[in-house]
Amino acid sequence: MLMIVQELGWEELAECNKAMGDQSRLRMLALLKTEDLCVCELVEILGMTQPAVSQHMRRLKSAKLVKERRQGQWVIYSLDGERLPYFRSVVDSLPDLSYEIEALKASGKKVVCD
């Protein structure tokens, strides 16, 4: 089976980098590297308002760096980024924030159990 990987244009390339050009969104990607998370969990960990998180996720989603799925009342985000050749390199270079997720679980606020 032949897979055609569509070449990214300048516009899309710039959009991907812009999407990764914000500290909050970088932290979100770093968190999603460890585990898929829903919006309210990101809100809890990052200490941001819910609309702020939603809007950041929209930006990441429109750059195709994350994808979403609905699970009950939650919308769960996960890393995507197959279209961006160096996305894995970027994500790998992000600090490990798994301890944040551990802390969330310890506090009993982890809501989604896959």
Added chain:
Amino acid sequence: MLMIVQELGWEELAECNKAMGDQSRLRMLALLKTEDLCVCELVEILGMTQPAVSQHMRRLKSAKLVKERRQGQWVIYSLDGERLPYFRSVVDSLPDLSYEIEALKASGKKVVCD
């Protein structure tokens, strides 16, 4: 000899990505991948004003993605980006624009001969 590579913080990481989050600056990086260039050559190739190019290069320089050296009356820019772990991956994924530089040479407007 032990080389210590200073870990980049969120702030710097975001700045690097922001610096790469613009079509013009991506093109500049793509051009510098082929060959070191001075400002007036970038002006010629990209069809931008000289101040616009200078300001973009300042942004790239402050993110440490390019470095400059003076050669006579010209300031020559070249890729740097050793501090950004995935910089090479990004640059490698940029389209090849060497034909732009060839065209410049053919037109007799390549000013710097190293």
Added chain:
DNA sequence: CAATATTATAAGCATATGATTATATACCGT
């Protein structure tokens, strides 16, 4: 030193960005 060429900086302006508050939409349990 004067004249020219190259590059950088400053100021102004239109648009983009990121946050906040308020409101709408979607799903769940009863």
Added chain:
DNA sequence: ACGGTATATAATCATATGCTTATAATATTG
């Protein structure tokens, strides 16, 4: 269908960004 929880969108606002024009700074040449 209703109330509660989760998420998205809209409106607003302060700041950032990118471009333009004008001007300054630096280097070369005569």
